[in-house]
Amino acid sequence: MSVPSTAAAGGSQVKSALRTVELLEFFARRPGMHSLAEVQAALSYPKSSLYMLLRTLVELGWVETDGTGTRYGIGVRALLVGASYIDGDEAVAAARPVLDRLADDTTETIHFARLDGTDVVYLSTRQSQHSLRPFTRVGRRLPAHATSLGKALLATHTDDQVRQLLPERLEAVTEHTITDRERLIEELRTVQEHGYAVDREENTAGLRCFGIAVPYRSPARDAVSCSVPVARLTPGREQMIRDALFDARDRLTLACRHL
Incomplete structure (x- = not known):
């Protein structure tokens, strides 16, 4: 036998x-x-x-x-396993007071997310103080190319790295989603220049999001964003949100410097 x-x-x-x-x-x-x-x-x-x-x-x-x-x-x-990952993540713990302050300063929905392959995964959220607000939950997974969080993180990679990571044709989440990889790479260069990314209703119709990478690692793996219904967004409010995000990025980078 x-x-x-x-x-x-x-x-x-x-x-x-x-x-x-x-x-x-x-x-x-x-x-x-x-x-x-x-x-x-x-x-x-x-x-x-x-x-x-x-x-x-x-x-x-x-x-x-x-x-x-x-x-x-x-x-x-x-x-239970997912919750233990969040509970034991040092970056999530370090980010909590920064996210609380950002939520108070903007009164809008705040996300802290991590790049996982071609997606971003929400690790922590703060709900908007307004009745008109997006649906959010920890653990939600979204295509990186269709979110400000994902674009902010992809922009910390080289063009060739992005080409290796993403297919030539990208999934259309809404009618505004960028579906051409080379066009996305062009936008990522703008993100690098400005220091933040914008999701112009590319993931959810009627919602604009601003995202910024937290550079405590290179390439960055975590980012923070602020989501605002287009109906509530004015030029002055947009500038205030960008300023608040830059301040949060600096605070998060300092809080996570040991990781």
Whole structure:
């Protein structure tokens, strides 16, 4: 009788681990419940292997099912791990008083986010004091090219690095989103010149955002932004927000200098 080699067993374990991570990332990017057929179509795993993996993750609490037991979504264990990441992140902790002050100074929605591949992920938010305000939540993931946060961070990279990171054609989130990589690179040069980035309704219609990178690392990995409904934005208010962001950047850089 042949015995599986240690290398073969190890390869199988690695493959299983990769599939587990890919499956959890699938659910993280697609909120709600999904059928086995939907998941299989997206990930192309063998149906029997996928079913067994899903059942295991359900038993462990990483995946949940609906009342019928045939649809699947992200489980509460993932929330616990995500929360522990935020709670243990030193940059998030150092940023808290700066974000509080920025929110008070602007009375608008504030985001602190990190570049993760081609996306930005919200690590901390402060809600606007106004009734007309955008929906925000920690853990939200958005395409970097369609946000002021992402453009501010991409601008700390070289043109070639941006070309390696992003495809030639970019996803259109709204009708205003820049979808051509070379046009985006041209705008990133303007961001470098001015020191801040602007999202002109490129991610959410009716919303303008101003973002600035926090250069405690190079290239920068974190940025802060202020989101304002276009209806509430005047030239004077825009200048005030930019000034407040530059002040916040300096304070954040100082607070994170040891990281």
